[in-house]
Amino acid sequence: QKEVEQDPGPLSVPEGAIVSLNCTYSNSAFQYFMWYRQYSRKGPELLMYTYSSGNKEDGRFTAQVDKSSKYISLFIRDSQPSDSATYLCAMSAGGAQKLVFGQGTRLTINP
Amino acid sequence: EAQVTQNPRYLITVTGKKLTVTCSQNMNHEYMSWYRQDPGLGLRQIYYSMNVEVTDKGDVPEGYKVSRKEKRNFPLILESPSPNQTSLYFCASRNPGQLYGYTFGSGTRLTVV
Numbered sequence: 234q235k236e237v238e239q240d241p242g243p244l245s246v247p248e249g250a251i252v253s254l255n256c257t258y259s260n261s262a263f264q265y266f267m268w269y270r271q272y273s274r275k276g277p278e279l280l281m282y283t284y285s286s287g288n289k290e291d292g293r294f295t296a297q298v299d300k301s302s303k304y305i306s307l308f309i310r311d312s313q314p315s316d317s318a319t320y321l322c323a324m325s326a327g328g329a330q331k332l333v334f335g336q337g338t339r340l341t342i343n344p
Numbered sequence: 345e346a347q348v349t350q351n352p353r354y355l356i357t358v359t360g361k362k363l364t365v366t367c368s369q370n371m372n373h374e375y376m377s378w379y380r381q382d383p384g385l386g387l388r389q390i391y392y393s394m395n396v397e398v399t400d401k402g403d404v405p406e407g408y409k410v411s412r413k414e415k416r417n418f419p420l421i422l423e424s425p426s427p428n429q430t431s432l433y434f435c436a437s438r439n440p441g442q443l444y445g446y447t448f449g450s451g452t453r454l455t456v457v
Contacts, residue, residue, distance in 0.1 A: 241384060267445050276348075276434050276448030277387070321386065327443055331377070331402065334387040 236260050239322055239335025248344050252309040256322035256335045259303065263324040263333075266298050268307045271319045271337065280320075281307065312342045346371045350435050350449035357425055357456055365420045365452045367435030375438045376418040377402070377446065378410065380431040387434065393418055425456040 239256045246252055254268075264285055269277035281296040283289045283305075289296045295308040305324075309316055322335040348369045357363055369376065377392040379402075389402030393412040407429055409421040418437075422429060432453050436446035 237386075239386070265443050269445070274451070276436075276450050278448070279445045282444040323387075323445065325443070328440075331389050331392065332387075332445060334379075336384055336386040 234259060235336075236333050237322060237324060237335045240338055241336045243339040243341065245341045245343060246312060248312060248314060248342055250312050250342075252312050252316070252340060252342075254307040254309075254320050254322075254338050254340070256305050256324075257303055258305070258324060258333075260324075260326070260333070261300075261303070262326040264327050265325045266296070266305050267323045267325075267332070268294075268296055269321040269323055269334075271321060273318075277321055314342045314344050317341045346447070348435055348437055348447050348449035350433075350452050352452060353450065354453045355455070357454070359426055359456055360424050363422050363425060363454075365422075365433060365435075365454070367418045367420065367449060368416050369418075369435075369437040369447070370416065371437060371439075371447065372415065373437035373439050373442075373447075374415070375440065375446075376412065377436045378408070378418070378420050379434045379436065380404065381434060381451075382431050390420070390433075422454075425454075427456050430454060430456050 268281045270280045271277040286300045297306045319337045321337040323332045378390040379387040391410040393399045435449045438446045
């Protein structure tokens, strides 16, 4: 079983839709949770991050962490074609510990 | 501009021919890491380095070598590449207090035939 599971999609939605992306994990030591966005032929870029449980909002993006269920989510409101990318969840136990990534979800927003 | 620079961006090589992928960062970061990205498997760590002359294996180190002789550079060496090392490779760097992730390079697409 992978430490982090993410539905690879692909996911295709119309412009303006609310998008929900999710990951589950098995390692209860994870405390730092991140979402990366990766455009085609580019490296991943940090989009959102949260520590432990709770919500964090940044513009149209909301990240949620439920440590009791070992489940994290990223919501995108009023989705735009420029949001079309692969979204990767990543998590770490902190310190020098490595990032562990999900498989990535390929998202397409159709105009 | 703060960045991680990888070279080359694309490489096609033959089985067994030694190659090196270079990685350089201009942010004075202590931690550097190499990942490979494969469809359905996400990003997996190959090797990482916590500082000059300090390196350690990640999850998939077989067939790879690294060195960290200078803080800014972290080359990835494939001494005898095989087709199963065909992949997209990313170098990344961060500082110890920068818990929320790495800065990634733009990637190296390697094909071994």
